[in-house]
Amino acid sequence: MKRRALVTGGSGGIGVAICKRLARDGHHVYVHANRGIEAASAIVADITAAGGKAQTVSFDVTHAEATRVALESVLNDGPIQILVNNAGIHADAVLAGMSSEQWHRVIDTSVDGFFNVTQPLLMPMIRTRWGRIVNKIIKK
Numbered sequence: 590m591k592r593r594a595l596v597t598g599g600s601g602g603i604g605v606a607i608c609k610r611l612a613r614d615g616h617h618v619y620v621h622a623n624r625g626i627e628a629a630s631a632i633v634a635d636i637t638a639a640g641g642k643a644q645t646v647s648f649d650v651t652h653a654e655a656t657r658v659a660l661e662s663v664l665n666d667g668p669i670q671i672l673v674n675n676a677g678i679h680a681d682a683v684l685a686g687m688s689s690e691q692w693h694r695v696i697d698t699s700v701d702g703f704f705n706v707t708q709p710l711l712m713p714m715i716r717t718r719w720g721r722i723v724n725k726i727i728k729k
């Protein structure tokens with residue numbers, strides 16, 4: 590059975606590879622982007638040209654309401670059963686040199702963003718009695 594997958598940060602680097610692999614495995618892939626919607630659209634075009642199924646979805650994972658609205662739209666077509674929390678930023682630094690603004694940007698994306706995306710998808714995923722959630726950790 591093929592599943593529906595969402596890859597946050599799917600428009601860049603590692604996300605592109607994940608999206609393409611999921612599509613090659615026959616899954617319908619939602620390629621997420623916040624600022625890189627043009628790149629996400631290009632990835633969707635590549636996937637569909639290769640016979641896969643994909644579409645873009647755009648929202649800022651740090652904004653709970655915008656994320657909820659976007660995910661409600663995605664869920665109208667059915668549950669997400671594969672979630673890859675790949676969205677991330679590279680604004681962090683060694684703690685001694687980190688500003689409060691840098692700290693909050695990292696936390697807003699990596700922690701709050703994880704919650705904002707994962708929480709609304711959990712119950713629909715659980716109801717299917719099958720699901721996978723992968724969380725990427727950024728290491729420098």
